[in-house]
Amino acid sequence: MHPLTLSSAGLLRLIKSLSPAQAGAHLSVSAIHCLLFEAGILHAGAHLPTALLSAYAALGRPRDARDLDLLMDGVLPDNVALSVALAACHGVSLSAARKPGKMVHALIVTSGIVPDVFVSTELIRVYGECGDLSTSRRVFDEMTVRSTISWNAMMHQYVRHGNVDAAYDLFLAMPRRDVVSWNTVIAGYCVAGRCRESLGLFRQMVSPSSFPVHPNGPTMSTVLTACAGAGGLETGIWVHAYIDKNRMNDDGSLDRSLIDMYAKCGSINKALQVFEKAPGKRDLYSWTTVICGLAMHGRAADALRMFQVMQDNGIQPDDVTLVGVLNACAHGGLVDEGHRYFHSMEKRYAIAPKIEHYGCMIDLLGRVGRLQEAYNMIKTMPMKPNAVTWGALLSACKVHSNVELGEVAAAEVGKLDPGDPWARVMLSSMYAKAQDWSSLARERREMNSLQMKKTPGCSSIELNGEAHEFVAGGFQHPQLAEICSVLENVEAQTHAG
Helix, strand or coil, X not given: CCHHHCCHHHHHHHHHHCCCCCCCHHHHHHHHHHHHHHHXXXXXXXXXXXXXXXXXXXXXXXXXXXHCCCCHHHCCCCHHHHHHHHHCCCCCCCCHHHCHHHHHHHHHHHHCCCCCHHHHHHHHHHHHHCCCXXXXXXXXXXXXXXXXXXXXXXXXXXXXXXCHXXXXXXXXXXXXXXXXXXXXXXXXXXXXXXXXXXXXXXXXXXXXCCCCCCCCHXXXXXXXXXXXXXXXXXXXXXXXXXXXXCCCCCCCCCHHHHHHHHHHXXXXXXXXXXXXXXXXXXXXXXXXXXXXXXXXCCCHHHHHHHHHHHHHCCCCCCHHHHHHHHHHHHHHCCHHHHHHHHHHHHHHHCCCCCHHHHHHHHHHHHHCCCHHHHHHHHHHCCCCCCHHHHHHHHHHHHHCCCHHHHHHHHHXXXXXXXXXXXXXXXXXXXXXXXCCHHHHHHXXXXXXXXXXXXXXXXEEEEECCEEEXXXXXXXXXXXXXXXXXXXXXXXXXXXXX
């Protein structure tokens, strides 16, 4: 049926019926658009332009959505059309001067259209995606009415660009917070490596004195990641109990996060308990996580056995699974097995080795002292080696006292990460062990001239749900006097005994 023989309502139905799954759907939308424009009836129905915009956006045609001629016959787009047009702009990569979002914004400003809360929120997102946080914030500040979604959108943009403190300031200023608000700041601190602050926020969220906002699956997944990052086993056990009490893992969706948390907090047996409790709910991610956890704890044989059982259960590995397998071989010193798995990746599993897989092999070869083979693998890799790859070789050179190759690796790490003194510290240690005092003095002079300082080592313990951090050579712990007193008493009792 020809589009022009249809009523306005029929045209709307025709446009909405076009699906991205249909071959040539975008051509059909363009054809209808052209016919309506040429016949001068594009605005015969008030919702036809909006329907075309929606169709273009759904079909991934943002340029066509932008070019829709909404200003013909003096008709200005309404806020619904503007929202759809801005939604179609997400992810479009054009020069800064011609970004479609800015063009829509310019139309709003010059035409005197008063944007509603939905349009302003889309502008916040579009500018945020472009990295223009100052304009995002200006749009936010100019809003006369803000929804919780608007606050969350602005917070999300701060978090995605690493400014979690600004996101938290907004969070504190919010008149009403929902679960997305809490999830955004909790995840923001976690991604920034500030895991203790992330966990502190979660405790506030579930505190009886807080507003009744209940955590959901994404909340718990992030919190478990924070427990893993902070090494907070006590807190992780408490979070696990909270999940079970509130039946938040009946579908097994949090198993992977629980396994990962327990493994990274040093309790591989608890990780295995989680894995074993629900055989019918194991997916690739659960298998992969437990394999990586076993590898991390040096249980190479168990990790490889688990890998075989996984395949026996009809689950094919992905590239992350193979990283776990190769790590297991590295920790177990299983050179032949490592070579076999590495060289069968493409043929058996259709997985091309990535830099992470090469890194595992270099680590494996380095651990067993086959440093020249590790170096040759780095030089013949199909991709450019990174600082982690060279760092693995440097660590192996230190263990096996190969100063000559260590100097090469340290120089490469220094080129890739010139601000990090780690490579120079490692090299200095190698010179000291070899009693090469002139090279050691030279290295220290260079570090001093570059004003490089070694990051002091630190350790932490968790007591009653609170993590205590101790820095080498530091005297800042608030309970230092009490700790020293206890240690002195223990030492005195030891000598007395």
